[in-house]
Amino acid sequence: MFSTGILVLTSPLQTLPLRIAPVLSSAAQLVDRTLYVHLHPGLNLGSAVQPRPVFIPPVVELSTLITRLYSNAADVCGHLDVRVLLTNIRACGGSTTPNTPFPTPHHLFHSPEVVLTDFAPQDSLQPHEVTQYLEKYTCCCYACKPNIPLVLLQPQLLKQQEKEDCLMNEEKKAEPLETYSDVVVGGTFDRLHGAHKTLLSISCLLASRRIVIGVCDRAMLKKKVLKELIEPYSVRVQKLQEFLKDTKPSLQVEIVPLEDPFGVSVVDPQLKCIVVSEETKKGGEAVNRKRLENGLPALVLHEILLLKDIHRNEIEEEKISSSSLRSRLLGTLLRPPKDSSHLPPRPYVIGLTGGSGSGKSSIAKQLEALGAVWIDCDKLGHEVYQLGGDAYHRVLREFGSEILNKDKTINRRALGKKVFGNQERLKCLTDIVWPEIAKLVMKRISQARDEGKQVCVVDAAVLLEAGWTDLVHEVWVTIIPEEEAVLRITERDGVSTEDALHRLQSQWSDGKQVEHANVVLSTLWEPEVTQKQVLKAWSLLQERIEQKPEGL
Structure with missing residues (x-):
């Protein structure tokens, strides 16, 4: 198995679409990370003369082929990072056009370890000559290590496909694709996937000089599903730069x-074309209205197709989308657990936290049903305030007897009014209470260890604020959109919307909590969906626990 490979596609443009899926399936058996695709339809590696790279003119069929290639890749080898290379796609003609698109071999971001091709030798004596030609051809195009392995892929096509191939082999005149000096495109580009790559690749195909990309940030992310899991802007930009440098290095990028729906698209006079999908076409039309208002010519709207997601589940969109990919992260390990060598290996302790109304208690109950010991820190908080305890007397001395009920117990609502909106007084209270709760947590964990329990779940809204992460092996965070949390709080506690918002704003934001999370869960959807997340998280947790022997 190779980490990175180059696939040189040589089938004629008319038949290539039918061969993509089986060829990709074959390639995926040899490459497990990055698969670069070099397009040279009609390349003959079996001729008597060494073939050389040439410029291929941009035609409509190439645009369709790229869309199909990324769609097939998502279906049959979704684990691979497939990238279509366009260095050799350019309008021919003119004295300034060099003889070859590769004056020097192009250095790809990931160094190729194997070269594959769909070219089929005509007889049994030809493979050796074909591989020799393939090596020289590829090394003219891309920087490859000496004696790079070469593989001839010969996928078995269905008889029906072969019949269609025969029909499609009839000569057809390719339709030229109009190109533009400057092309603009916008998007979130979170976790770069096949639909993004289609959009970017076709934009590169259309652009002859410059491509401008607006990347959603801040205000444009507020309404995104599971926005807390969106990669940082800097990470998304870095991945875009890497992809575009591989795809078409000649372009100015x-x-x-993008902090509003328009960005530079409505003020840049050099832009000629905007690439949209059927879903964003209205946005492109709005851009043109703004440009006309600004005294600028309208842009050509080039519309591409959305890619269907055959792997979608009941909460995901029909198209390939970043929100679907983010939903698939729920319940998985987002980042490795920190060093917990100071903790006993058993029981394995999960710190479960989340904002008010996020549904963490319902998740804790499900984990308890699966065999975990549920340690509810809210209940432990009530224990800390019990009459006669150390914390009871310290709180009473600090906040006065007016916080007491008639039976001398602490009235937590009255105490809450004393500290609400006063950070200094609140800290004074938490400095008393939080260490006492932590002691009770450690006591419950010790009891679970004595009982031979394997997993404990510490359910604590203030897990992160209180600095209790040293008590747990992993941090799990439950998230929910603010508007949904407000709705739940007002219905559950009978408080006003304003009070619910104040409560949420006094807590760590979901985004801040996710920065510390090993696992993220969400109760946004139906209970059955949450249950599937919990079961997935529990199953993966058991695998991690098994890999960490009790004696270590």
């Missing part, structure tokens, strides 16, 4: 933050 400008990446700018």
Whole structure:
């Protein structure tokens, strides 16, 4: 198995679409990370003369082929990072056009370890000559290590496909694709996937000089599903730069933050074309109205197709989308657990936290049903305030007897009014209470260890604020959109919307909590969906526990 490979596609443009899926399936058996695709339809590696790279003119069929290639890749080898290379796709003609698109071999971001091709030798004596030609051809195009392995892929096509191939082999005149000097495109580009790559690749195909990319940031992310799991802007930009440098290094690339629906598209006079999908076409039309208002010519709207997601589940969109990919992260390990060598290996302790109304208690109950010991820190908080205890007397001395009920117990609502909106007084209270709760947590964990329990779940809204992460092996965070949390709080506690918002704003934001999370869960959807997340998280947790022997 190789980490990175180059696939040189040589089938004629008319038949190539039918061969993509089986060829990709074959390639995926040899490459497990990055698969570069070099397009040279009609390349003959079996001729008597060494073939050389040439410029291929951009035609409509190439645009369709790229869309199909990324769609098939998502279906049959979704684990691979597939990238279509366009260095050799350019309008021919003119004295300034060099004889070859590769004056020097192009250095790809990931160094190729194997070269594959769909070219089929005509007889049994030809493979040796074909591989020799393939090596020389590929090394003219891309920087490859000496004696790089070469593989001839010969996928078995269905008889029906072969019949269609025969029909499609009839000569057809390719339709030229109009290109533009400057092309603009926008998006979130979170976790770069096949639909993004289609959009970017076709934009590169259309652009002859410059591509401008608006990347959603800040205000443009507020309404995104599971926005807390969106990669940081800097990470998304870095991945875009890497992809575009591989795809078409001759282009001038400008990446700018997009904090409103228009960005530079309505003020840049050099732009000629905007690439949209059927879903964003209205946005492109709105851009043109703004440009006309600004005294600028309208842009050509080039519309591409959305890619269907055959792997979608009941909460995901029909198209391939970043929100679907983010939903698939729920319940998985987002980052490795920190060093917990100071803790006993058993029981394995999960710190479960989340904002008010996020549904963490319902998740804790499900984990308890699966065999975990549920340690509810809210209940432990009530124990800390019990009459006669150390914390009871310290709180009473600090906040006065007016916080007491008639039976001398602490009235937590009255105490809450004393500290609400006063950070200094609140800290004074938490400095008393939080260490006492932590002691009770450690006591419950010790009891679970004595009982031979394997997993404990510490359910604590203030897990992160209180600095209790040293008590747990992993941090799990439950998240929910603010508007949904407000709705739940008002219905559950009978408080006003304003009070619910104040409560949420006094807590760590979901985004801040996710920065510390090993696992993220969400109760946004139906209970059955949450249950599937919990079961997935529990199953993966058991695998991690098994890999960490009790004696270590």
